[in-house]
Amino acid sequence: MMFRDHPGEIYVARKDSPMILGVQDGESYIASDVPAILKYTRNVYYIGNLEMARVKMGEITFYNLDGEEIEKELKTVEWDAEAAEKAGFEHFMMKEIHEQPRLFPIH
Numbered sequence: 001m002m003f004r005d006h007p008g009e010i011y012v013a014r015k016d017s018p019m020i021l022g023v024q025d026g027e028s029y030i031a032s033d034v035p036a037i038l039k040y041t042r043n044v045y046y047i048g049n050l051e052m053a054r055v056k057m058g059e060i061t062f063y064n065l066d067g068e069e070i071e072k073e074l075k076t077v078e079w080d081a082e083a084a085e086k087a088g089f090e091h092f093m094m095k096e097i098h099e100q101p102r103l104f105p106i107h
Helices: 092-103
Strands: 009-013 020-024 027-031 045-048 052-056 057-064
Touching: none
Parallel strands: none
Antiparallel strands: 009 052, 020 027, 020 045, 052 057
């Protein structure tokens, strides 16, 4: 969310679906999963379910559901970028759909 009275700030909240926040050289990235921002940064915060964050230039503040400020640990993504590749598919969802028969064979 963005508010007219708070220019330069973005507010995000997580409810069930995944959300990560990446940081690199004073820039912030918001995504639903690491592969979406891996080419920009390997430094990420994993936001928990029912948690929120305020993203400003070079600053991220985290909050619990009661609006109390909480601390989050910055993590470094260690896995190889090739593990996140789409294997030639245009979208990750299409890759997952086509992988399902291989991963879950029906007998």
